[in-house]
Amino acid sequence: MTVQRTQALAPCFHCGLPVPPGTDYTTIIDGEAKSMCCPGCQAVAQTIVDGGLDGFYRHRDTASTSGDTRLAAESHLADELALYDSASIQAEFVRHISPEQAEATLVIEGITCAACVWLLEHHLGQQPGVEQFSVNMSNHRARLVWDPSQTRLSTLFGEVLRIGYKAHPFHPNREEQLLEQENKRAIRRLGVAGVGMMQVMMMAIALYAGALQDMEARFVEFIRWSSLVLATPVVLYSARPFFLTALRDLRTRHLSMDVPVSIAIGGAYLASVWATVMNTGEVYFDSVTMFTFFLLIGRYIEMQARHRTGKAGNALMDLLPASATLLQDGLEKMVPASELKPGDLVLVRPGHTLPADGIIVEGSSAVDESALTGEYLPISKTTDDPVVGGTINVEHPLKVRITEVGANTRLSAIVGLLDRAHAEKPMTARVADRVARYFVLAVLITSATVATVWSFISPEDAFWITLSVLVVTCPCALGLATPTALTAATGTLRQQGLLITRGHVLEGLASATHVIFDKTGTLTEGNLSIQQMQPARELGSLNPYSIAAALEQASEHPIARAFQPFFKLPASSTRVQVNAGVEGEVEGIQYRIGKPAYAAELYQGSTPAQPDRQRQWLLLADHQGPLAWFALDDQTRKDAAFTLSALKRLGLEVGMLTGDDSSAAKRVADELGIDTIKQGVSPDQKLAYINQLQASGASVVMVGDGINDIPVLAGARTSIAMGSATDLAKTSADAVLISSELERLALALLVARKTRTVIRENLAWALMYNLVALPLAAMGFIAPYMAAVGMSASSLIVVGNAMRLSRLPRLRRKSSE
Template structure:
């Protein structure tokens, strides 16, 4: 039986032991990262957090980020820090890793006890943290690293103007909704009295009083709350378009004006209650839509910051931190290990490995030495590099690719939602029918013409019709998010229905991209434990993916005199003996001895040889791990009738091995991004809509070209921004679930639209015949809206199942 990590809930690997004592009980942890975070929480006296939380944490990244220091520079701070009147500073942070309300408790208490912090406020919904602090007592970098200690990664939130606009929009929407809601209740109450009067008889004097009061209550609802509908309808009429807002505005405006006339003249019918109710229901639908949109925008914000805010410029006077914007071609910058390269340039000094995942999606580092070109956005992983700047900002390769992507996205055909297409026909139909009804009654009984036409407009107000889609989509988007798929573009729900093929990009989508120790083969009787401990000691200082495979095997040994030969191996002295680990040739060159490879490596596998000066100790097999649920997910997709395909830039041998492991019959290896895109386009011309799962920037053109694209949660930021949806948990099993759920959602939307249309078409002839009194119109309208909303809520039950 596997135990799961007390902090993040992942399985604890069998050979690892990272316990933390919480509330007197020793709890297992899966990795040093979780252990460090848990210790920081418990030592801070915040162990109650584990009692309060309702969700598991996300696994923290290992190693402390030392790049926060950049955020202390005034030039960098001026973009996101506010100066308060009392000399304090304030910042809004976007915090990654918040899972439930207990996180806000933990963050607030942890930060508040740092001297110099005056206020901390965490918003769980938007993942924001507002922080006020005294800069002379504590620097911002200290606060950011304090957040990292307890497992949260924070960065300054995005553009202030965008945020202010969003806040204004939200406030306005809530205010309109409130006014409409309160108005609806009051007008409804008065309407009951009026309807009772209509049945049992009412003195004219009281009827007039109640009508005047209804008028007073409904006026702000129409003039303030319903204003967006009128504005939108006017805009659409000016551009010769019929949208849902046109009949909505006609019904609200017409019913209101006619009711005012009836009140003033003391004749006819009043519809104040229906008008208020319309407005409230419609605003509710809009509000739900807006919330989904805002939430997604907030999650995505700040992802665009691919480059560090500062660089270390080297000139005659030495080394200084300067904002990246201030860099000029022919400047020299120094990039330390673990730092992001801020510009395009050429290495003039140093020798290191650079991870170009942001450009190529490949996690394996590329060797860079004097004279090699490096690109902005790539990560230096090994040794310091001195780089001569060639291009910054808009002229970098990174920026050029971003522009390509933006263009690809514009070319993507816009998919109109079903409701929007319906709206055009429906509106035209209603307007024609109303005109015919008005003309007919004007011939037959002119005194009734106005009221009958009005009841047609009120009855056909597409209230249920315009609620049908947004409510279902809001509930479904929320449901998908609970499963771990964050939908950021509107067409995803529609698109998921048509998917016939799922195309994976191998690296990082089906595998975790992390090397793990898969096998140890001992030679000359050395115990496995000892082999791993020595290997871990030798590799401890490096951030190379191969080295990180040994992070979990730390046996408490220390290595000295470490010599790291990039692309070959490492040697060092452990307990007075000189050892080396690396490729076979490296060991042969170093110690003049060799050993036969136990078996040929398959795709994503590497054999390392460990030897001392006197003997060969053994072989260690490292393997890029398959994601735990990948095989199961592929099988489930296939049983659902979806073709699964693997397209990769990796060596065909490696791709074939992976494909056969997962039972994927269609695969191609060694193909370029352009070929991938061409392949996807070809599938699309064969009427095979494609869902593309990718994670690197080289996938971005393909992601943009696919019908629906999904980026992995741990993908390059740029891939996440440009994908239609993000698999937050990186669990592939969510994909087949999401496809099924999309079909369920589609069924609900169709039911809703069907019901709303049926109601409108049934009520229309009755109203045209003059048989629908105001009370019946009000009941029919609210009942049809309620049915639609309740039907949509069935989705949230489906989501939990």
């Protein structure tokens, strides 16, 4: 039935507004012409239909098609969306860059493919006041930058809803629920494909063996029907995403590998069903199930990497506490941290986490900022010093005046850096998309040409010859050429203690030109230890280690952990002086340990000069004078020097980025022979430096271990986290050095280069096979079963070549190492 377009007050099918008299804008939806109020609604509706997203209209307002009811429903929805215009709600996820510019992080529900991303970005980007709207396909988050004076946020949320999606303020719990659902679906599909493939392959072996030994017809028929029963769930359930994506690609005129994959799987399956039912011709159920299973394996690995990316930022936001102690009129009140406002006064007790950014108004303490800076030593803070949300107060209570909350905090800024780094699509991925499109187009054109030619030459053979062409050109060997080599190399490196979590790591390592290291916890052990004890006077029977350890038992400072192995004697009357040291009595004698000036106050003498300035020295003293010096330092890893030397021999440039601005950074660089060093740099400065290197043509491998390294780990082409790194750093990195042995990094570079060679050999073989087999199949010299055998043989050759990567290369050592 055709919708009447002459009624002046008829509602627009897309937006629900009245259609102006005399207009004639329509879009064919579900076979009917639907009235639109303007060219804009007509264009958006046509885009939705072309993208295969017209299900949005079928599920919208199904209870009633009345114009009044629809307008009432939209009015109610507008009231709900208007809540997002509230300043208190926006404080959680909106950051105001300037009075004319605001930024929000959203999570979009309903995205299934790249076409969805294009539709969202295209539609929202055209809205008034929107300066930027970019959707990250990897984690379905969107970054919105708009002018609040021109457009309300509720209006933009409504525009997202109009084209069939739902936008929510980014919240870790909602996103993780969506990821969990996707993961369960993928595992079910993979399980069905795996079980089906194993059973069908066993029957195919019997069928091939029977063809050579004249198996009885009744057994052949039984095996064929059994294979049909087992392969059907694989095709209809496990391979369903390939068919859906192929249909969407055809509608949007955007070719991808799913188009020939779907044609090959669907064509081979239908031909096999026909051959089974009619008891004639060949069956290809083994090829269908095997191809489906291998493709699903690759996509599952890709999905897992995407999920880890999304969860990294979620865990980062979990550093903030759920509650805070608010001070009002001299009284303490526990409130949710999310309700804090700039100007509030909060009390942060020792061991508690700061709920937001602020300034200390009363108190002095040491604050553990390792979550943001990666440095293990707490920083001394006193009145008027700024503090950052997510850091930990170590020693004494602090009263803090809140300055920034929600999306404006430093922690949220790091999350923003992480999201922007992940949103950047690598050049290799864009090139691969273009190459795949041309390859798919060539396969389809070739198959269509063969079908047309043979329909004139021999119509009864046209289908089987065309199927042979599709099977023989099925991108099975091409599809396996890279994944099999990567899988073999990944397994080999996993046994050696390097866990690869993203598919591009080996490619990035093979082409790497620079390796940049963090210092603390990466090139060094990450823990303070006593490097040297130097007596300041005759000690006699005194044991300075035991005395110092007894005093340090009263402190929670990381320095105290360096003396933990020597805890034997008790101490009394201990008193910790912030940013100075510890005082107490051991066996009736009063001692001090800490900074030289602090220790000298005990014997009221001049402050002695420390032995050198390359390390941190503590002075132990009593009433008689200095007793002993202790040198504390973070020692370099045992294999660091050899690893850096091996990397240089492989032709790579080595550098160091660290937040440590002390002399220890320069000492470590000199000890390990590192020429390029950037010290005292913040997370965003690290990312800027890496981006500058990569913009100049460098291929960078970043190795780090702290939360402060998350943005740069995400921004580098290839990133590796140490096994001792924080969980957040591990989830953001492309690989994890589980063994924490740096020597494995140099080994990984050799394996990566060998993998690149094997991939090139595999691709060359697959290309040569297609160039030889395609003309033969097109001329009718290769039967479908021969094409299936040839495709399987080609795949086996590719897999066998990849297995060479199970043999480890050897690292050359100099005689001096």
